[in-house]
Amino acid sequence: MISDTTPTLTYFNARARGELTRLLLNYLDVEFNDVRVAYPLDKDLKASLPFGQLPMFKDNDVTLVQSTAIESYIANKYNIAGTNDVERAQIHQYVLATMDVYNPFFLVWRDEALVLKYTLDKAPLFLPQFESIVNQCKGEYLVGDTLSWADLAWFNMVDYFTHYNHLKDVIKNYPALIAFHKRIGDRLPERTKQYLKSRESTPV
Structure with missing residues (x-):
């Protein structure tokens, strides 16, 4: 209530x-x-x-x-922000990294030509690093063995790309991120x- x-x-x-x-x-x-x-x-x-x-x-x-x-x-x-200082710092760094992807898009989203430039020039500067980190993860989650703020932040970022038509063509080139999005999505409560x-x- x-x-x-x-x-x-x-x-x-x-x-x-x-x-x-x-x-x-x-x-x-x-x-x-x-x-x-x-x-x-x-x-x-x-x-x-x-x-x-x-x-x-x-x-x-x-x-x-x-x-x-x-x-x-x-x-x-x-x-859900980590169980010790190292985990908290790692989770924070992963959350902050998503801003490198979002911020340039939020500046141009109203302009189709600039959005196209973003998809071709800006997003590819950062997304390969995200893909590499996901591939290197030894467990199901970015940090530790439970779902954290970082996992939800990356899920939300990929979800954002998969939702908007003009961004779908960007994220399809990163299968590990797509698989991560599905894995975290499957673990969310109903x-x-x-x-x-x-x-x-x-x-x-």
């Missing part, structure tokens, strides 16, 4: 920088308010934000902005699988 103490994620009606937080909360079975606001930001809301940007996450007395900070808070609170199937399509 939604209550005054229920955590709230405020973001646009888009996946982009908010979807991994939604995925984490769903996977962890944490009930939350998924507040989606119109773009561009209302000037009063923008003025109230520490950096004038979304997403924003509120959990009782905690208010956070910046997507990776929000994800880190959730992952650490619910113990509620998360249903969420992934039922969520609406958004432009970014």
Whole structure:
């Protein structure tokens, strides 16, 4: 039941920088308010934000902005951010690496010509490294022997590529990443699988 103490994620009606937080909360079975606001930001809301940007996450007395900070808070609170300092650092590095893939796309997604340039020039700079790391993994997961924030971050990244038509041709060249996406997807709880199937399509 939604209550005054229920955590709230405020973001646009888009996946982009908010979807991994939604995925984490769903996977962890944490009930939350998924507040989606119109773009561009209302000037009063923008003025109230520490950096004038979304997403924003509120959990009782905690208010956070910046997507990776929000994800880190959730992952650490619910113990999927590693079991020791080394694992925590490794998981964090893998999460941050996805930003190298996302950020150039988020800058150009409205321009078809620039999106094409991204698929030909930018994505191939990074995705081979992801493919190599997945191939080198000795276990089922990126770090340790249980599913972590890093696995969900990489699942979400590949899922993003497989969802959008103009990116599908990029990811098909990386079979290990595709297999990783399926492996992690198969291990998600049924509620998360249903969420992934039922969520609406958004432009970014």
